[in-house]
Each structure stands twice: as C-alpha cells, then as structure tokens.
Amino acid sequence: MKADLPEKSFFEDFYIWFNNDKKEEYYATPLYLYSANTKVDNDNRLVTVYFDKKEIKGRKKEEHGLQFPGNTYFPYVERLGTFLLRFLNADLATYQSAYETFFFAYGFELLKDIDENYTFALKGKYENDTVYLNEMERIFNDLQYEIKEIQNEMLKFVTYVYNLNNNEELEEYTPSQRFAVYLMKHKGQAYTYNKNDNVIKDSYSNKYLELLHLNENELLENLKNKIMLVAMRDTHQSKDLSSICYAVLEELVKLKNYPIKKCQNCGMYFIPTSRLDEIYCDYPKEKGKTCREQGAVQAYNERLKQNKALAEYRRLYQLKSMAIGRNKDNKQMKKDFEKWKKDAKDRVNKLKHGVLTEDEVYEWLVKNI
Numbered sequence: 001m002k003a004d005l006p007e008k009s010f011f012e013d014f015y016i017w018f019n020n021d022k023k024e025e026y027y028a029t030p031l032y033l034y035s036a037n038t039k040v041d042n043d044n045r046l047v048t049v050y051f052d053k054k055e056i057k058g059r060k061k062e063e064h065g066l067q068f069p070g071n072t073y074f075p076y077v078e079r080l081g082t083f084l085l086r087f088l089n090a091d092l093a094t095y096q097s098a099y100e101t102f103f104f105a106y107g108f109e110l111l112k113d114i115d116e117n118y119t120f121a122l123k124g125k126y127e128n129d130t131v132y133l134n135e136m137e138r139i140f141n142d143l144q145y146e147i148k149e150i151q152n153e154m155l156k157f158v159t160y161v162y163n164l165n166n167n168e169e170l171e172e173y174t175p176s177q178r179f180a181v182y183l184m185k186h187k188g189q190a191y192t193y194n195k196n197d198n199v200i201k202d203s204y205s206n207k208y209l210e211l212l213h214l215n216e217n218e219l220l221e222n223l224k225n226k227i228m229l230v231a232m233r234d235t236h237q238s239k240d241l242s243s244i245c246y247a248v249l250e251e252l253v254k255l256k257n258y259p260i261k262k263c264q265n266c267g268m269y270f271i272p273t274s275r276l277d278e279i280y281c282d283y284p285k286e287k288g289k290t291c292r293e294q295g296a297v298q299a300y301n302e303r304l305k306q307n308k309a310l311a312e313y314r315r316l317y318q319l320k321s322m323a324i325g326r327n328k329d330n331k332q333m334k335k336d337f338e339k340w341k342k343d344a345k346d347r348v349n350k351l352k353h354g355v356l357t358e359d360e361v362y363e364w365l366v367k368n369i
C-alpha cells in the first residue's frame with residue numbers, strides 16, 4: 001500500500017523526517033500532552049515538547065484529557081538523533097518511568113504494530129484522563145517485554161555501528177560501513193524495518209501549505225538566487241517503533257563527526273554537542289550538575305590525586321639515589337634500590353592505567369621506604 005502524507009491534522013500514525021544540514025528531526029503524531037509541556041514557535045511553525053515535573057504541578061486538570069491531533073505542517077522538532085537516543089536511554093521498568101523518559105514525547109501510536117491484538121481507541125474518545133491513563137498503562141504493561149526486546153536489539157545495533165565496546169577489529173571502519181554489514185548479517189531483526197517503514201517520497205506539491213504565502217514569481221526568484229532551499233525530503237510513516245529507530249540510525253550514519261557515544265559516568269547514550277572526544281553527557285540530572293560538569297571536577301581531582309603519589313615517588317627516588325651516591329660501596333643498598341625502583345615503577349604504571357588507586361600507591365610508597 002502506498003502511503004501519502006496526511007492533508008491535515010490526523011489522529012493516527014507517526015511521521016518523522018530529517019534535515020541533516022540543520023541537524024534536526026521533525027515528527028508528527030497525535031499526543032495526549034498529558035503531563036508534558038510544549039514550547040510553540042509560531043514563526044517557524046514548530047513545537048518542542050518536553051517533560052518537567054516542576055512545571056506540571058500547578059496546572060489545572062481541565063487542561064488535559066483530549067487527544068491532540070498530529071499535524072505535519074506544524075510538527076514537533078528535536079535535535080537530530082533525539083528519538084533514537086531517548087529510546088536507548090528510556091527507563092522501561094514501569095509505565096510511569098517509560099512515559100516520563102520516552103512516550104510523553106512520541107505517544108503510543110508506535111506500539112500498534114508490535115501486537116496485532118491491540119485496538120487503540122481513536123480520536124480522543126476516552127471519557128477522561130483516568131480512563132485514558134488506565135488504558136495506556138494496560139497496553140504498556142502487556143507490551144513491556146516486546147518493547148524491552150526492541151530496546152536491547154537497538155542497543156546491540158548501535159554498539160556495533162559506533163563501536164562502543166572499543167573493539168579493535170572494528171576501529172578502521174566507518175559507522176556507515178558497520179551499519180551496512182550489521183543489516184546484512186542480521187536480516188531477521190531488520191525484517192520489520194523493511195516491512196513497516198512506509199517511505200513517502202517528497203514531491204514538491206507537499207510544500208503547498210508551507211510556501212503558500214509566496215507567489216510563483218517570488219518562488220522562482222528565491223530558487224534562482226538560492227535564498228531559499230526547498231529540499232526534497234522523505235517522510236517515514238510507521239506504526240512500528242523499531243522501524244523508526246532504524247530510520248533514524250540510517251540517517252545518523254550518513255553524517256561525519258556526529259557519533260553516538262556512551263557517557264562514561266552515567267552510561268546514557270548521547271551525541272556530543274561541542275567536542276567530538278567528549279566522554280560525558282550533558283543531560284540535565286535531577287540533582288545539580290550534568291555528567292560533563294561532574295566529569296570535569298572528577299578529572300581535576302583525579303589529576304591532583306595522581307600528582308600526590310607521583311610527587312612522593314619522585315621525592316623518594318631522588319632521596320634514594322642520592323643515598324646510593326654517598327654509599328658507593330654498599331652493594332646491598334644498591335640491590336635494594338633496584339628492587340624498590342622496579343616495584344615502585346610497576347605501581348606507578350598501574351596507577352596511570354587505573355589499575356591501582358592513588359591511595360593504594362601512596363600508601364605502598366610510604367610503607368616501603
């Protein structure tokens with residue numbers, strides 16, 4: 001079946017498309033916006049949806065309840081890759097945690113293809129929020145295992161594509177090469193990707209609403225002078241969570257210097273915003289500092305600590321070699337020094353490689369004078 005872009009607002013399905021130059025992704029989906037917040041950019045006709053418990057507390061109940069239709073002419077916008085990152089990082093332990101970390105932004109349309117027995121209610125016809133939440137919770141609980149499976153599958157896929165296990169054999173290949181090989185070798189898992197992703201080819205007629213305010217001459221002039229870039233973009237339509245994940249990943253691997261990384265502090269997946277060699281994420285954490293801020297402090301303390309042991313090692317080394325110089329005939333002393341030197345160096349090396357801690361090395365130095 002050939003899919004089309006919806007003409008106006010809709011209450012079913014999920015649509016996503018990408019702009020690699022702007023590093024943005026856009027999606028349209030019906031949402032309940034229950035316990036979620038939005039920022040609306042009327043000039044660019046874009047909406048940002050986010051979740052912040054603090055802002056929700058004071059809101060009135062009547063504001064929620066009815067389903068919010070999706071609209072491809074006024075879509076949600078996020079940094080390119082966010083859909084996939086959010087899913088990799090989603091806490092699927094309970095309905096609530098899954099909602100707060102993933103579903104608040106994308107809704108539940110993506111689950112329709114996971115279980116064919118499901119009949120999602122349409123067009124906001126839940127009587128009230130309580131009915132809606134109970135129903136969504138039941139659907140989530142029934143599908144939780146399958147959703148976790150998809151998450152595990154995507155974690156494996158992303159780990160391979162971005163070589164997050166630092167496998168030496170994979171180092172020399174690019175993410176797009178690894179992406180291609182992974183798909184060829186894991187046909188089974190990629191099956192739904194091929195089956196359930198309806199790619200809607202962009203035809204310029206889709207721009208009708210977007211560019212309606214310009215007349216024919218203005219359009220031609222703008223194109224001629226390259227003021228306006230009307231890029232053709234494919235839109236992916238799907239009711240299958242895994243196929244959207246694959247579509248996002250396929251887009252990400254096309255880009256150079258835009259890798260997915262795993263935070264060395266909290267283990268969350270992220271795409272660096274400034275330095276490519278960044279090892280810490282900058283997701284806001286509930287209490288205080290982001291990992292990147294914490295990491296900078298930690299690294300500084302680590303260096304200070306290492307300095308303490310290294311300084312002690314150098315101090316002792318100098319003392320001992322001076323003593324040897326003063327006692328040239330003492331063969332035992334020289335022998336002891338050689339042994340100490342070997343042992344101490346070994347420990348200093350282990351400290352540098354993180355095998356021993358600063359305190360362990362320092363204590364050994366002090367005890368073995």
Ligand SMILES: [Zn+2]
Binds near residue numbers: 266267280281282
């Ligand atoms: Zn982190």
